[in-house]
Amino acid sequence: MTDLTNMTMAQALKSLDNKDFTSVEITQAHIDAMAQAKDLNCFITETPELALEQAAASDARRAAGNAGALDGIPIAMKDLFCTKGVRTTAASGILENFIPQYESTVSQNLLNAGTVSLGKANLDQFAMGSSNTTSKFGNVISPWKKQNGSNADLVPGGSSGGSAAAVSARIAMAATGTDTGGSIRQPAAFCGLAGIKPTYGRCSRWGVVAFASSLDQAGAFARNVEDSALLLKSMCGFDPKDSTSADITVPDFAAALTQDIKGKKIGIPKEYRIDGVPDEIVKLWDNGIDMLKDAGAEIIDVSLPHTKYALPTYYVIAPAEASSNLARYDGVRYGTRVEGDNLDKTYENTRAAGFGDEVIRRIMIGTYALSSGYYDAYYIKAQKVRRLISNDFKSVFEKCDALLTPTAPSAAFAIGENEDDPVKMYLNDVFTIPASLAGLPGMSVPAGLDSDGLPLGLQIIGRPWDEEMVLRVGQTIETAANFTAQPQLATDKAA
Amino acid sequence: MSALIKGETGEWEIVIGMEIHAQVTAQSKLFSGSAADFGAEQNTQVSFVDAAMPGMLPVLNKVCVEQAVKTGLGLNAVINKTSIFARKNYFYADLPQGYQISQFEDPIVGLGKIEIDLPDGTTKDIGITRLHLEQDAGKSIHDQHPTKSFVDLNRSGCALMEIVSEPDIRGPEEAAAYINKIRMILRYLETCDGNMDEGSMRADVNISVRHPGDELGTRAEIKNVNSVKAIGQAIDFEVARQIELIEGGGDVVQETRLWDPVKMETRSMRSKEEAHDYRYFPDPDLLPLVLEDGLIEKIKATLPELPDEKKHRFMKDYGLSLYDSSVLIAEKSRAEYFENVINDNDPKLSANWVINELLGILNKESKALEDSPISAEQLGGLIALITDDTISGKIAKEVFAEMYTSGKDAAVIVDEKGLKQVTDTGAIDAIIDKVIEANPDNVEKYKGGKDKLFGFFVGQVMKETGGKANPKIVNDLLKKKLS
Numbered sequence: 001m002t003d004l005t006n007m008t009m010a011q012a013l014k015s016l017d018n019k020d021f022t023s024v025e026i027t028q029a030h031i032d033a034m035a036q037a038k039d040l041n042c043f044i045t046e047t048p049e050l051a052l053e054q055a056a057a058s059d060a061r062r063a064a065g066n067a068g069a070l071d072g073i074p075i076a077m078k079d080l081f082c083t084k085g086v087r088t089t090a091a092s093g094i095l096e097n098f099i100p101q102y103e104s105t106v107s108q109n110l111l112n113a114g115t116v117s118l119g120k121a122n123l124d125q126f127a128m129g130s131s132n133t134t135s136k137f138g139n140v141i142s143p144w145k146k147q148n149g150s151n152a153d154l155v156p157g158g159s160s161g162g163s164a165a166a167v168s169a170r171i172a173m174a175a176t177g178t179d180t181g182g183s184i185r186q187p188a189a190f191c192g193l194a195g196i197k198p199t200y201g202r203c204s205r206w207g208v209v210a211f212a213s214s215l216d217q218a219g220a221f222a223r224n225v226e227d228s229a230l231l232l233k234s235m236c237g238f239d240p241k242d243s244t245s246a247d248i249t250v251p252d253f254a255a256a257l258t259q260d261i262k263g264k265k266i267g268i269p270k271e272y273r274i275d276g277v278p279d280e281i282v283k284l285w286d287n288g289i290d291m292l293k294d295a296g297a298e299i300i301d302v303s304l305p306h307t308k309y310a311l312p313t314y315y316v317i318a319p320a321e322a323s324s325n326l327a328r329y330d331g332v333r334y335g336t337r338v339e340g341d342n343l344d345k346t347y348e349n350t351r352a353a354g355f356g357d358e359v360i361r362r363i364m365i366g367t368y369a370l371s372s373g374y375y376d377a378y379y380i381k382a383q384k385v386r387r388l389i390s391n392d393f394k395s396v397f398e399k400c401d402a403l404l405t406p407t408a409p410s411a412a413f414a415i416g417e418n419e420d421d422p423v424k425m426y427l428n429d430v431f432t433i434p435a436s437l438a439g440l441p442g443m444s445v446p447a448g449l450d451s452d453g454l455p456l457g458l459q460i461i462g463r464p465w466d467e468e469m470v471l472r473v474g475q476t477i478e479t480a481a482n483f484t485a486q487p488q489l490a491t492d493k494a495a
Numbered sequence: 496m497s498a499l500i501k502g503e504t505g506e507w508e509i510v511i512g513m514e515i516h517a518q519v520t521a522q523s524k525l526f527s528g529s530a531a532d533f534g535a536e537q538n539t540q541v542s543f544v545d546a547a548m549p550g551m552l553p554v555l556n557k558v559c560v561e562q563a564v565k566t567g568l569g570l571n572a573v574i575n576k577t578s579i580f581a582r583k584n585y586f587y588a589d590l591p592q593g594y595q596i597s598q599f600e601d602p603i604v605g606l607g608k609i610e611i612d613l614p615d616g617t618t619k620d621i622g623i624t625r626l627h628l629e630q631d632a633g634k635s636i637h638d639q640h641p642t643k644s645f646v647d648l649n650r651s652g653c654a655l656m657e658i659v660s661e662p663d664i665r666g667p668e669e670a671a672a673y674i675n676k677i678r679m680i681l682r683y684l685e686t687c688d689g690n691m692d693e694g695s696m697r698a699d700v701n702i703s704v705r706h707p708g709d710e711l712g713t714r715a716e717i718k719n720v721n722s723v724k725a726i727g728q729a730i731d732f733e734v735a736r737q738i739e740l741i742e743g744g745g746d747v748v749q750e751t752r753l754w755d756p757v758k759m760e761t762r763s764m765r766s767k768e769e770a771h772d773y774r775y776f777p778d779p780d781l782l783p784l785v786l787e788d789g790l791i792e793k794i795k796a797t798l799p800e801l802p803d804e805k806k807h808r809f810m811k812d813y814g815l816s817l818y819d820s821s822v823l824i825a826e827k828s829r830a831e832y833f834e835n836v837i838n839d840n841d842p843k844l845s846a847n848w849v850i851n852e853l854l855g856i857l858n859k860e861s862k863a864l865e866d867s868p869i870s871a872e873q874l875g876g877l878i879a880l881i882t883d884d885t886i887s888g889k890i891a892k893e894v895f896a897e898m899y900t901s902g903k904d905a906a907v908i909v910d911e912k913g914l915k916q917v918t919d920t921g922a923i924d925a926i927i928d929k930v931i932e933a934n935p936d937n938v939e940k941y942k943g944g945k946d947k948l949f950g951f952f953v954g955q956v957m958k959e960t961g962g963k964a965n966p967k968i969v970n971d972l973l974k975k976k977l978s
Contacts (some may be wrong), residue, residue: 049532095549102543104550207550213779219691242552243781321779324582327593328547332646343644347586370584370774 001345004029005170009073009227010254012173016062016072023072024064027055027116028172030074031303033171034118037143042166044079044137046119047085054116059347061114069234070310071114076172078163080127081107081218081494082207088115090209091125091135094329094336094354104178105239106206106218113234118172122162126326127183127211129175130322130428131418132161134358139415142191143169143487147453154454157187157428160221164191167221168487174222174231180211181314182408182432184219184442189457192446192485194228194474195221199464200439201246204239210325210493212318213244215436225445225475230251231469248465257475262296266399266473271307272431277409280450285406288447288458291480292404292473299398304392309385310434315426316369317437322359323366331355361422390438397463402473405431406455435461445474446483455485499707501910503739508707509734510626511700512714515677517656518695519562525630526553526596526886533693537647545652548592552780555580559654560784562686563603564794566656569801570623572607574791575612580625580781584774589633589646599775603784609680610803611672612787612821615936622661631655638916652978657689662683662701662711667727671829674698674723675825679802683827683950691722691858699725702733703747712748713739717761720754729754733761805830809876813842822850829854829864835871840878852895859940868902869895877905887966890914917964920972923956926964927976941977952977 004026007015013204017019031048051074058072082100089095103111111117124134132140132155136340140161142154156165160177164187167175177184179197187196196219210216220231220417235313236250268289273282291300331337331350338349355363369378408428418425435442441464444457458477500507524531527544544551567574579601582594585786603891604626610618637644637894664670678696681687689696698720703712715737720729737747750770752761777783800808802824809820809830823833823846835846853874858869877894880886886894886909897908909915917923930952931938941948 082548087550090549099548100548100550102548196685205550206552209549210780238701241554243554244779316704320776324584324594327584327586328591330586330588332588333546333591334548343588344586367774370776371776372772375774375776479620 005033008224009070009173009222010229012073013070016067017443023055023058023074023116023329023492024052026072027051027074027342028120030118030171030173031375033169037171040141040143040165040169041138042076042122042140042162042171043119043161044089044091044122044135044168047086047117047357048119050086050114058114067260068114070110070114070230072116073114073173074116074118075108075110076121076163076175077107077117078120078123078160078168078176078178080178080209081176082122082209083107083117083120085124087130088120088173088209089124090127091137092329092354092356092359094138094331094350095209096136096336098335100207100464102207105204105241106208106235109235109237110176114168115234118166121160121166121175124159124161124183125359126209126322127157127159127178127180127216128358128362129320129411129414130182130186130425131155131164132158132187133415133419134158134356138166141415142265142412144191144454145488146482147488150414154412155190155415157190157412158410159183160187160475164188164195167191167193167223174220174227176218176231176235177221178211178216178218179207179432180215180217180318181436182429184221185432185442185457185459186314187406188221188444189446189455189459190412190440192455192457192483192487194222194225194443194445194478195219196228196232196438196443196467196470196474197350197441198232198467199441200238201244201248202236202250202441202467204237204242204245206239206241206245208447209377212321213325215314216323221407224259225443225471226254227256228443232310244463251468253467256471259472260295261472261476263298264402264469264473265298265300265400266301267302267396267403267404269302269304269307269396271304271404272405274409274430277406278450279411281297281406284448284456285404285458287481288477291477293420294480295310295453295476297473298474302396302400302403304389304434306385306388306394307394307434310389310437311426313382313385313389313431314429314433314437315365316378317386319362319366320379320382321366323363323370326355326359326363358422386437393438393440393461397489401463401466402469403461404473405459405461407431407459411428411450411452411454411456431459435459438442440464441467441470443470443474445477445481447477448483453485455483498668500704500734500738503742507704507734509666509730510711510714511670511704511730512662513660513670513673513701514656514699515658515674516697516699517658517681517689519559519568519628519654519656520686520688520728521556521558521562521654523558524652525556525558525559525628527652529652531653533690533695535649538649541648541677545591547593547649552777553596553778555781555784557656559601559628560786561790561794562654563626563656563788564791565684565798566658566681566686567604567607567626568610568791568795568798569680569686570604570607570658571627572623572626572790573605574786575601575603575605576786577601578603578784580628580778580784581775582627582778586770587632587635588644589635589648589651591633591648591651593631595632596778596781597629598627600643609673609676611676612806612817613672614668616817618817619669621663621669624659624661626656626658629655629657632673662703662714667730670700670726670730671723673724678827679825683799683802694721697721698726700729702730702737704734704737704741712741713749715747715749715761717754718749718751718764721772725754725756728756728759729761732759736761746943754790799827813837813846815842815846819846819850822854828848828920831873832864836875836878838872840875840882844882845875845878848874852892856899868900871896873898873904880905880909884916884918884965885909885949886914886916887962890916890962914963918968920968923960923964923968923972926956926959927952927969927972930959931976938977947975949977
């Protein structure tokens with residue numbers, strides 16, 4: 001680790017402007033870090049040559065006075081975003097060798113802003129998972145270690161585990177992620193990062209491999225709130241190619257951070273105080289509440305009565321949509337094909353070989369939930385409950401400006417833990433899923449360490465289209481918590 | 496004209512409902528910008544969306560929506576201001592997404608009705624259940640390689656309107672009349688070219704039988720009936736099969752059957768175990784389709800006069816029969832041609848000339864009205880010459896034949912060939928005298944009571960004048976001279 005890999009994006013942009021260093025230099029530093037941290041398996045496809053090319057082009061643009069908002073910043077791109085000419089796998093076998101002929105809107109927006117792409121970050125297969133242990137390309141290992149003598153490899157969280165681990169390990173200055181039920185916020189919490197999922201419709205889904213269309217939303221990872229705001233701003237925007245994209249002006253998110261939260265009303269939903277959550281998490285939450293109080297916010301106890309139904313609701317709707325979204329991977333036009341004696345056998349062979357267990361599990365759950373005779377009891381019921389959950393949020397946002405909750409019910413766990421029981425794994429997203437179902441913006445900010453020295457995050461949930469308030473509250477926590485811990489791996493390497 | 500079928504257990508009534516798939520006339524596909532032309536080279540009209548590449552999303556083509564609304568109005572149907580696109584999930588090699596985007600519970604068009612014209616000169620109302628928009632699939636090609644099949648995705652994603660009728664159709668004639676009328680309406684509206692050969696209009700036929708007055712029987716859905724003729728044949732076969740089955744103590748199974756035009760039979764496509772569960776659910780990539788205020792009114796204002804309105808106007812204003820009116824309105828261009836022929840001419844005479852002479856020869860030569868060498872104005876000119884006694888009806892047919900080959904105006908031909916009718920009574924008188932003088936025997940016989948010989952004298956006079964004598968004057972004068 002060098003200074004070049006341990007600065008914020010905001011600092012780096014200033015330094016690039018000051019000609020303290022070039023994009024090629026800072027990019028090379030990150031490429032070196034990437035090479036050193038190969039064990040973490042953060043990337044499925046590394047693109048160092050492309051990165052250096054893009055960095056050189058960026059330097060030329062800056063010299064010519066044409067630098068974009070994020071020009072020259074090396075980032076990691078979750079391998080769920082289709083990238084023209086660069087293999088895009090969704091961490092699956094079925095797209096193991098798929099090279100798109102098109103660039104997703106979000107990644108194109110970032111290219112337009114001048115970012116440099118270090119590679120395609122590992123993830124849970126088709127973004128299905130909370131530990132990044134379902135990737136066809138192997139587990140991602142968190143750069144963090146417990147400080148209790150255990151040397152066990154920890155999960156970075158998921159599904160955007162590669163993105164989170166790369167940013168945390170100082171391999172990338174920032175990274176894109178996608179969040180369907182918590183896939184940005186939970187890994188951000190596990191890796192000690194700021195991670196934001198904007199309102200559903202802020203980022204175009206065009207060119208993002210779909211998991212659950214009504215929930216999928218791209219977002220940003222960074223090492224602080226300001227950087228996450230900068231990256232998010234460049235990702236967002238109306239896209240006529242996505243019918244669910246919102247034609248709403250994207251505010252200057254970072255500019256919102258200059259405002260404090262004095263007099264703002266922060267809701268504390270009582271239903272998030274659930275049994276079995278470790279005391280440390282509860283304590284962290286209470287600390288967070290105090291930090292906001294100290295910053296002049298008014299704390300209000302609120303109720304979101306349908307919260308307990310969110311997890312089962314999600315695990316009907318998301319698999320149902322996934323079962324249909326993943327039907328296109330049939331080996332007919334692109335992707336892996338395993339021939340059979342007839343068309344049906346070819347489908348069976350192809351999909352059995354191309355999908356991992358978790359993906360197959362969710363396709364089967366979803367297919368079941370949509371089947372004739374079960375549709376009303378599962379899918380329709382889940383849609384009704386989803387509406388109730390949305391209404392819960394609507395009514396509390398009539399009296400408060402944002403909500404504060406824990407991000408995840410635990411700190412990062414060891415790889416292999418929670419693997420025996422899918423439901424146990426699903427519980428990781430119990431705090432993040434409700435906001436996803438309601439399409440609300442949410443972010444996780446690091447707020448402290450547990451007794452093992454692992455990061456813990458707090459979640460801020462905002463009104464639709466009010467990412468600015470979410471970021472303001474996030475930054476208030478960030479400032480108060482003064483989270484300076486770095487993963488041991490990063491500090492080891494520096495030593 | 497319900498066609499009742501005699502069986503061993505009494506009379507059977509045929510009950511038919513139809514699902515017509517009509518490809519929407521539009522520049523591009525329902526959810527992508529690809530061209531939707533017929534006959535392009537294979538896989539040349541395929542976007543990333545049509546090929547269902549990862550991360551691709553559908554964006555609704557507004558033109559297709561407007562065409563569906565227009566068609567709904569043409570079917571006298573309710574237009575639903577909010578409708579929802581749903582996914583119909585099934586696997587097939589020519590279905591790239593693994594689902595078809597269609598409309599299920601909330602279609603864009605609801606209940607409507609149309610009038611069909613039957614061969615016996617009567618009409619009947621047929622209810623429309625709904626019309627919805629959906630994507631077409633691609634095309635599988637199985638006969639190009641011993642072990643492989645090929646897929647052409649040009650058609651994948653093209654917009655279809657599925658028009659579902661109520662089970663109001665009572666036999667093959669009504670089925671033919673129904674599909675013809677739907678086709679006519681679509682062509683009038685220019686929302687579908689109605690070309691069954693190119694597959695831009697296809698029909699599935701739901702058939703059941705019952706004793707009159709009974710509850711509806713169990714229906715079978717017949718697919719792959721791609722011409723009006725095949726629909727008739729498939730109905731005949733299926734009705735006979737069902738009656739035989741029931742009278743033999745069996746039950747009709749609700750199933751999809753395929754029409755085999757070679758063996759002339761319907762065959763079960765899949766067993767109950769293999770029946771698809773389409774797992775319909777609202778497509779989360781698309782918002783509910785909400786029609787803007789005023790759109791329906793705007794489209795209503797652009798509607799042309801529809802076939803049935805035109806038919807009734809022709810009957811009322813021109814005094815034409817239902818049959819003549821039906822023939823003339825069958826194509827919008829034909830009705831326009833006819834109305835251009837009329838001008839100041841007698842509508843009935845004009846209808847006769849258009850239907851019997853012009854359409855007669857065009858049909859014989861398999862030519863479309865658009866290719867007629869005689870324009871509506873020219874035909875009108877010919878009829879005007881008949882009306883003002885310049886030429887006789889008989890001469891007119893000669894002039895018509897000449898017009899058809901040369902494309903010249905009737906008046907020019909009449910002039911050039913000197914076909915103008917002789918109305919000079921003096922000249923005709925002289926000829927009659929000549930004829931009487933030359934046929935004393937026949938004059939004798941005629942006067943002796945052989946009235947039929949009158950025609951002989953007329954014929955002789957016409958022969959002498961080269962057919963140009965005014966027949967009425969000839970008749971009058973002859974009668975006088977022979978009395």
